[in-house]
Structure formats: C-alpha cells, structure tokens
Amino acid sequence: MMDFATPVERRGTDCAKWDTFDKIYGGTDLIHVGCADMDFKSPPEICQAFADIAAHGVFGYTDLSPDFYSGVAAWYQRRHGIMLTPDEVMFTPRINIACGLCIEALTRPGDEVILNSPAYPPLAQAAADNGRFVRAVPLKAQDDSFTLDMDALEAAVSPKTKFMILVNPHNPTTRCWSLAELQCIADFCVRHELYLFCDEIHADFIKAGCSFHSMLEIADPALQERLIVANSPAKTFNVMGALAAYLIIRNPKLRQAFYREMQRIGEHNPGIFANAVLKTVYQQCEYYVAEVNAYIDGNESYIRQEFMRLFPKLKILRREGTYLLWMDFRQVFATEDAMFDFFLNQARVEVYAGSHFGADFAGFMRFNLAESRVILQEIVRRIETAQAR
Ligand SMILES: Cc1ncc(COP(=O)(O)O)c(C=O)c1O
Known part of the structure; x- marks a missing residue:
C-alpha cells in the first residue's frame, strides 16, 4: 500500500x-x-529500477526495451480494450514536443490549428511557436460542467484549418469526453480533413463512477488515418522528470512523417531513466x-x-x-x-x-x-x- x-x-x-x-x-x-x-x-518498483541503474554506474546511450512496446499494448488492451501492434507505438520524450513536431510535419506556416478553451497552454503554444494560427473555441458551460460547442467549432473552422488538438480527460475542466462527444469530434475532423492530435495523458486518473473512452475506440477508418494519440506514464506514476512519453499512430504515413521530424531535431535514443520507466511501470505498477x-x-x-x-x-x-x-x-x-x-x-x-x-x-x-x-x-x-x- x-x-x-x-x-x-x-x-x-x-x-x-x-x-x-x-x-x-x-x-x-x-x-x-x-x-x-x-x-x-x-x-517502489520504479525507484528500484533507477537505483539499479545508479548502482551500475554507467549511463551510456540506451535503446528502447522491447518491453516498452508490449507494455503499452498490454496497457491499452487491459484498461481500454484496444488492440495495438508494436509498430503503432512510437517513443517521444514529451507530449509537448511531439505536438509541435506533428504540427510541423502535417501543416504549413500560416495554417490554422483548432482547439477548445480553456486550454492547457503549452499545446496551443506549440502551434503558435511554429507559426500557425490558433483558433481557440470556448467550451459551453452546462450545469456544473462544460460541454463541446460543435456549432462554435463549425463557425471557427476554415479551409486554412488543418489540425485539431483535443485533450481527454480535459485539462482544466476534467471532462472525460463521452463516446458520443468523441464521435462528434471525429466526424468534424473527417468532414474538414483535419489531423487530430488527441492528448490522453490524464487517462489513468478517472474519478470513481466516471469512465474514460480513448479516441482509439472510434472505429471509423477515415478518423484513424488522421489520428495521433499521445500518452505517457509520466503523470500516472509521477515521473514527469524522466521524459518518457509515446504516440499511438495507426497510419504508417503519419508515423513516417513523425519519425522524420524526430530525426530532424536529432532525437534518437531515449534517456536511460526514460527507458527504465517505460519498461517497468506498465508491467509492474498497475x-x-x-x-x-x-x-x-x-x-x-x-x-x-x-x-x-x-x-x-x-x-x-x-x-x-x-x-x-x-x-x-x-x-x-x-x-x-x-x-x-x-x-x-x-x-x-x-x-x-x-x-x-x-x-x-x-x-x-x-x-x-x-x-x-x-x-x-x-x-x-x-x-x-x-x-x-
Ligand atoms: C494535457 C497535458 N498534456 C501534456 C502535458 C505535459 O506533458 P509532457 O511533459 O510530456 O510534455 C501536461 C502536463 O501538465 C498536460 O496537462
């Protein structure tokens, strides 16, 4: 305990x-x-993994353990009933970095990125800092919560809008979007040909009695081919400082585009402590x-x-x-x-x-x-x- x-x-x-x-x-x-x-x-399992590395005393270049891919796949299968293949899972040090790289890979300067507000600022910043315009569409207050405003999203989207960022569970409103709401966003992105970056970093924090649905549950192939799901064990197990996150991408072309961006910034190996996190937590710490x-x-x-x-x-x-x-x-x-x-x-x-x-x-x-x-x-x-x- x-x-x-x-x-x-x-x-x-x-x-x-x-x-x-x-x-x-x-x-x-x-x-x-x-x-x-x-x-x-x-x-304690992750503390021990770090201690073992420290005791070994050599901190050289490290490659991703195969346990990383199987761990993410097993996690999504057990917790969300979603089947993944190892090649659909890609390492990235941080979600904020990955968001900027995906925007860089899939849109052009001057294009628009749409998201809901209130918004966790660094993701919008990742768009703005890459020279894209951010369209922040306020969520609608409803009773003691917030809901998507699909009419406002429709009014804000333009031919220049190429990319949407959705955070689920949503920071800061805490909303876990229902399957019906996810379907609305999926239809919206397909209709307007937007790439969808879905940040699920808070997915393991669900209040008793509430439920979480991943965007990966939306079966529409037209959505899956434009979907990037970002996640990380960092918040769940309080290892934000280890820089260990990942993307789940079904479409091989998007995977290649992201891989090229990782190459462009010179990112190749994970840190030795990131690797220790990724091969430990999903296997041992549920x-x-x-x-x-x-x-x-x-x-x-x-x-x-x-x-x-x-x-x-x-x-x-x-x-x-x-x-x-x-x-x-x-x-x-x-x-x-x-x-x-x-x-x-x-x-x-x-x-x-x-x-x-x-x-x-x-x-x-x-x-x-x-x-x-x-x-x-x-x-x-x-x-x-x-x-x-
Ligand atoms: C919604 C959301 N995405 C991403 C992050 C940060 O992730 P990373 O440190 O991997 O960039 C946070 C941290 O607060 C967050 O709330």
Missing part, C-alpha cells in the same frame, strides 16, 4: 513546482497547488493507479466540503478525470486579481488562475488535488486565518 498521506519535502531539489514558483513569487512559506505535478512518491485515484477522490471530497464552507458562493465544477479541481470563484471575488491576491498574498497558497487557460475563464481557478491531506488541511487552515483577519 502506498503512503500518500506523509508529505514529501520537494524544496531544494530544483523542483519546478516548489523551488521555481518560490522564486517567481518570493518566499519559501508558500504552498503550491498550481502546477499539475503530484507531490507523491513514485511506485496497483498504483487504483491507490492514487482513491486517495485523490478522498482529497476531492475533503476540499469540496471545506471550500464550500469557507466560500458559500463558490461553484465547484463536476470532476470526472485528472487530479485537478476546476472552480468558479466569480461570485466570491469581484475580480480574478482579487481572488489571486487573496490566495497568494493573504493565505500564501499559490494556485493557477483561470485566465491562464483562456481569457474567457478569468475568475476560475485550477487546484491540484494530488497532495498529502496534511497539506490540504494546512491550506484550509491558512484560508480560515486569512478570512479572520
């Missing part, structure tokens, strides 16, 4: 989430729940997924209850997947700046404000639930103290 309850000190490790954001905002008294990085230890999800679901219940007590006008959106909570503070604070100021300067809790994910979402907040409950209790205590001042 993993121990997620004992806090892990990450300061002093060049940690992006703690050390870097300490520097950005000033002070080592902050609690950081903005960045989507879990503060949990990885499974138990971790159930345990981490149960802990995160418990954290969600705790934060829901406490935040609704502390902010009676707060709207907490329905959570389906990811370890994030998407909250609407617009009835609580007059402006997003006031919200951010309260959390950062008065409670000393660093969060991500909604406008980070799209101007239409100012006043929302993304909160990382993948923390020790002890840290969450301290956040609640700090908010109470700040409110009492």
